[in-house]
Amino acid sequence: MAEFSMLGTRAVNVEDISKATGSAQFTSDLFLPGILTGKILRSPLPHARIKYIDTARAMGLPGVKAVITAEDTQKSKYGVFPSTRDQYSLAVDKVRYVGDEVAAVAAVDEATALEALKLIEVEYEELPAVFDPLEAMQEGAPVIHDQWPNNLSIDVEIVYGDVEQGFKEADYVREDRFVLDPIAHAMLEPYAVVAKYDPSGVLDIWMPNQSPFTKRRALMRAIGLPMEKIRVRKSFIGGAFGGRSEMFSADVCAALLSRKTGKPVKITYTREETMACTRQKHPFIIDVKTGVKKDGTLVAKEFKVIADGGAYHSTGGIAISNPPSQYLALMHVPNFHYLGKRVFTNKSVRGAMKGHGNQQLRFADGVQLDIIARELGLDPVEIRLKNAVKTGDMALNGNSISSCAVQECLEKAAYAIGWEDRTTAAKQKNEHLKRGKGVGIASMYCGFSMGIRSGSGAMIKMNEDGQITLFTGVPDNGQGNHLMMAMVAAEVLKISLEDINVVAADTELTPQDPGSYSMSAAYVSANAVKRAAEDTRRQLFAVAGELLEASIDDLELNERKICVKGSPEKHISIAQASWAALDRGKHILGTGSWRKDLGDQSKVDFVQGKIDGEVTGALGYGAAAVEVEVDVTTGKVKVLKAVGAQDCGKAINPRAIEGQIEGCMSFGVGQVFNEQLIWSKGSLLNHGFINYGIPTSLDVCQQVESIIVESVDPDGPFGAKEAAEAVGVAIIPAIVNAIYDAIGVVIKELPITPEKVLRAMGKETGGGETK
Amino acid sequence: MTGEKEIICFKVNGEACKLDVSPNQTLLEVLREQLYLTGSKEGCDDGSCGSCTVLLNGKPVLACSTLVMDVQDKEVLTIEGLAKGGKLHPLQQSFVEQGAIQCGFCTPGLIMSAKALLEENHNPSEEEIRQGIAGNICRCTGYQKIITAISFAAGNIITEEVK
Numbered sequence: 001m002a003e004f005s006m007l008g009t010r011a012v013n014v015e016d017i018s019k020a021t022g023s024a025q026f027t028s029d030l031f032l033p034g035i036l037t038g039k040i041l042r043s044p045l046p047h048a049r050i051k052y053i054d055t056a057r058a059m060g061l062p063g064v065k066a067v068i069t070a071e072d073t074q075k076s077k078y079g080v081f082p083s084t085r086d087q088y089s090l091a092v093d094k095v096r097y098v099g100d101e102v103a104a105v106a107a108v109d110e111a112t113a114l115e116a117l118k119l120i121e122v123e124y125e126e127l128p129a130v131f132d133p134l135e136a137m138q139e140g141a142p143v144i145h146d147q148w149p150n151n152l153s154i155d156v157e158i159v160y161g162d163v164e165q166g167f168k169e170a171d172y173v174r175e176d177r178f179v180l181d182p183i184a185h186a187m188l189e190p191y192a193v194v195a196k197y198d199p200s201g202v203l204d205i206w207m208p209n210q211s212p213f214t215k216r217r218a219l220m221r222a223i224g225l226p227m228e229k230i231r232v233r234k235s236f237i238g239g240a241f242g243g244r245s246e247m248f249s250a251d252v253c254a255a256l257l258s259r260k261t262g263k264p265v266k267i268t269y270t271r272e273e274t275m276a277c278t279r280q281k282h283p284f285i286i287d288v289k290t291g292v293k294k295d296g297t298l299v300a301k302e303f304k305v306i307a308d309g310g311a312y313h314s315t316g317g318i319a320i321s322n323p324p325s326q327y328l329a330l331m332h333v334p335n336f337h338y339l340g341k342r343v344f345t346n347k348s349v350r351g352a353m354k355g356h357g358n359q360q361l362r363f364a365d366g367v368q369l370d371i372i373a374r375e376l377g378l379d380p381v382e383i384r385l386k387n388a389v390k391t392g393d394m395a396l397n398g399n400s401i402s403s404c405a406v407q408e409c410l411e412k413a414a415y416a417i418g419w420e421d422r423t424t425a426a427k428q429k430n431e432h433l434k435r436g437k438g439v440g441i442a443s444m445y446c447g448f449s450m451g452i453r454s455g456s457g458a459m460i461k462m463n464e465d466g467q468i469t470l471f472t473g474v475p476d477n478g479q480g481n482h483l484m485m486a487m488v489a490a491e492v493l494k495i496s497l498e499d500i501n502v503v504a505a506d507t508e509l510t511p512q513d514p515g516s517y518s519m520s521a522a523y524v525s526a527n528a529v530k531r532a533a534e535d536t537r538r539q540l541f542a543v544a545g546e547l548l549e550a551s552i553d554d555l556e557l558n559e560r561k562i563c564v565k566g567s568p569e570k571h572i573s574i575a576q577a578s579w580a581a582l583d584r585g586k587h588i589l590g591t592g593s594w595r596k597d598l599g600d601q602s603k604v605d606f607v608q609g610k611i612d613g614e615v616t617g618a619l620g621y622g623a624a625a626v627e628v629e630v631d632v633t634t635g636k637v638k639v640l641k642a643v644g645a646q647d648c649g650k651a652i653n654p655r656a657i658e659g660q661i662e663g664c665m666s667f668g669v670g671q672v673f674n675e676q677l678i679w680s681k682g683s684l685l686n687h688g689f690i691n692y693g694i695p696t697s698l699d700v701c702q703q704v705e706s707i708i709v710e711s712v713d714p715d716g717p718f719g720a721k722e723a724a725e726a727v728g729v730a731i732i733p734a735i736v737n738a739i740y741d742a743i744g745v746v747i748k749e750l751p752i753t754p755e756k757v758l759r760a761m762g763k764e765t766g767g768g769e770t771k
Numbered sequence: 772m773t774g775e776k777e778i779i780c781f782k783v784n785g786e787a788c789k790l791d792v793s794p795n796q797t798l799l800e801v802l803r804e805q806l807y808l809t810g811s812k813e814g815c816d817d818g819s820c821g822s823c824t825v826l827l828n829g830k831p832v833l834a835c836s837t838l839v840m841d842v843q844d845k846e847v848l849t850i851e852g853l854a855k856g857g858k859l860h861p862l863q864q865s866f867v868e869q870g871a872i873q874c875g876f877c878t879p880g881l882i883m884s885a886k887a888l889l890e891e892n893h894n895p896s897e898e899e900i901r902q903g904i905a906g907n908i909c910r911c912t913g914y915q916k917i918i919t920a921i922s923f924a925a926g927n928i929i930t931e932e933v934k
Contacts, residue, residue: 012867012868012870013870016866016872016875018875019872019875020850020863020866020867020872020875020878020882021810021850021851021853021854021859021863022809022811022850022851022879023851025809026812028809028813029803029809031804185910186910187910188812188820188822188877188909188911189814190813190814236874236875237874238814239874239876268813271817272816478911480873656870658870658916659870659911659912659916662912662916663873663910665913666912667910667913688815688816688817689814689817689819689820690817690818690819694908696906697900697901697902697904697909700913700914700915702897702901704913704915
């Protein structure tokens with residue numbers, strides 16, 4: 001028998017058929033009888049006190065069924081971390097950014113709802129606003145939250161060893177500043193909620209999400225319904241990338257409007273609302289100071305990070321404290337100092353997005369590493385291989401490295417890009433076009449401690465035909481999580497994917513799960529599924545053992561059959577065993593839970609900047625290698641080839657992993673060249689795809705190669721870990737380093753526009769660049 | 772505001788329709804909210820994402836930017852009209868088999884754009900495919916497997932026609 005029957009195959013996702021035929025229902029596709037349209041009234045001002053709100057005229061408009069303000073809510077603040085809860089679902093006394101939610105209406109149709117919004121009278125007392133994080137930290141800056149009078153949302157310091165001593169001992173020290181602009185998730189599906197409140201006291205609610213259980217708990221607090229009366233149901237989700245992990249105002253508004261009207265209510269955000277009024281990616285200003293020996297060995301590393309968090313906390317603690325811990329899980333350095341500040345400004349709220357701070361830090365660190373390598377006459381690949389962690393190492397903060405193949409990823413990616421061929425002749429295509437190659441590496445967590453939500457549960461119900469329904473709490477935002485779970489169950493039970501229905505991400509039907517935002521699906525959720533399948537197998541063997549008159553230890557599964565080892569003619573089908581069980585009054589019902597024991601978590605707290613201990617059970621690792629071509633007359637850069645190598649532990653579905661690698665690399669191209677959110681006095685100017693710069697088929701790299709590396713993690717299910725955020729983080733410094741290789745100048749600000757390239761080369765540009 | 776209604780007659784996926792619509796309604800609104808053909812999606816507010824692409828008399832149009840009154844007496848083909856008698860269109864088959872679908876929100880619009888492309892150009896090169904789908908945004912896949920799927924489908928459609 002082959003080692004695996006299902007794992008490693010390029011299985012087809014049956015859910016894709018629903019997507020390909022248009023029958024897959026996303027939240028906005030749901031139509032329930034009598035459904036009303038909801039709309040939210042938003043603040044036009046970046047910072048103001050609310051003096052009064054009068055909804056009478058809006059209520060009087062024919063077709064309007066309900067209008068709500070903060071008075072209709074519990075007036076409780078929400079937010080992921082208890083210590084930093086600061087956001088109301090509808091503003092109580094103040095608005096803090098253009099788009100902040102003030103009131104909501106439900107009406108018979110969209111036109112009426114929009115008209116009603118215009119009739120809601122709000123008197124604001126405008127307050128001075130602040131938009132720049134450096135200004136916001138100054139004495140005398142407008143105070144955005146009274147609780148944090150210095151506008152510091154997160155302010156942490158992390159120290160290991162003695163960096164000052166380290167810098168003294170280093171042969172070479174350098175400091176650089178790097179800046180990244182904020183970017184948008186720009187997932188294709190605009191945010192939407194459908195809420196249906198039943199008079200019996202039960203709320204059914206649908207919305208794109210990354211954890212229905214997180215949503216349920218937050219809703220419970222916000223609307224005052226007991227948890228079991230709130231059912232967050234599964235719908236197809238049009239992308240997330242970190243931007244759907246928290247509760248949003250629309251969740252509460254739709255629920256309350258439904259309760260008030262007795263009808264289902266649908267709120268669909270416009271693209272502008274989705275980009276400006278959900279979450280964005282944190283812009284960072286990063287000062288990196290590094291000390292190395294002349295052979296490239298790291299001696300001391302210091303980061304000073306300032307992140308513009310926008311108007312509320314969101315998951316700010318993670319954005320600030322996750323990057324240093326991921327750094328230490330990637331590189332060995334004996335002395336480390338990190339200062340991280342997340343600052344409030346009167347702009348859209350910044351939260352989790354693809355790497356959640358890690359991507360920003362790796363850009364800065366990865367590019368500086370290349371500068372150091374060049375200054376010391378070292379190979380950028382070699383300097384990374386020298387300092388990167390290996391399997392079995394212990395990171396400086398006490399995180400064990402259970403499996404790590406980043407060296408292999410880097411070697412393979414470098415080889416695939418033709419790293420050895422970087423001659424002057426190879427680089428100079430002609431007098432206008434210069435080519436260069438660059439690499440980057442990264443780590444990525446497979447989940448982290450989230451209290452009771454750290455682990456996952458799964459259930460399997462077998463019918464009399466031997467087919468199963470698999471219940472798992474993990475959402476699928478397009479990564480193929482549900483297929484992955486089915487494949488793990490199929491592998492253990494030796495059945496086909498056609499034998500499996502997946503019921504997922506429904507708080508009423510499925511067990512709890514961490515959610516898909518913490519990169520834990522392959523490592524945590526799939527482990528719970530594996531255990532549920534193993535439990536199912538035990539129950540099958542108990543029945544089969546009797547029927548076959550064999551010891552349970554002598555049984556094995558193969559192609560829907562339970563066989564006696566060594567005597568394949570002695571077998572019964574799984575269907576027969578299930579039928580026989582039912583005949584004996586036994587139902588085959590498998591359950592499994594899994595959570596990585598991370599030990600003492602008392603010194604792990606992202607909000608406080610504490611990362612001492614096992615922050616995560618396992619990390620995925622990735623490397624990217626890129627070749628670019630720079631037109632030195634125009635400053636335009638083309639990515640000729642991109643190679644992504646991901647250590648995913650064990651490839652459950654190689655095709656899905658390739659899709660993740662390719663997708664992550666195209667995100668990287670967008671972030672490096674095209675994407676940037678542009679502001680004026682707190683208003684987002686480019687809030688549509690048309691002026692935002694999301695890459696089209698013509699913009700992405702035309703030649704991509706995906707490499708899968710398997711380090712077989714000891715705890716991952718069959719060795720599996722996340723894929724492929726690590727590549728998505730590594731690609732960014734790889735592209736910037738390739739440009740450096742091509743034209744000999746480093747550009748330390750993203751996005752890299754043609755003007756920046758020309759300016760970096762010391763050339764005049766056509767006109768000024770607006771910021 | 773909704774104002775007075777007009778009657779419009781057109782064909783959708785081969786079936787004749789007669790509807791009361793407002794003159795300012797878009798084709799997308801009518802498809803989704805009156806005919807419950809929710810396969811065509813609304814991804815943006817400004818005609819820039821391509822998720823609402825349908826074929827109007829065989830030509831690809833953005834349903835969000837097409838007034839419903841402009842489809843009087845015309846034929847509209849949406850994603851729901853592609854599969855015949857339970858059999859997937861070669862493009863749908865190919866998208867599924869090649870792993871060209873992740874979240875799936877852009878998929879209907881992409882498949883319709885690809886269908887229009889393949890009707891115009893039976894055997895497009897990779898560059899021609901990239902050009903042909905440049906009006907459809909995908910955030911998840913990086914387009915690589917989408918291009919492969921369209922290429923495969925082109926081959927399969929030619930093979931079917933030869934048969």
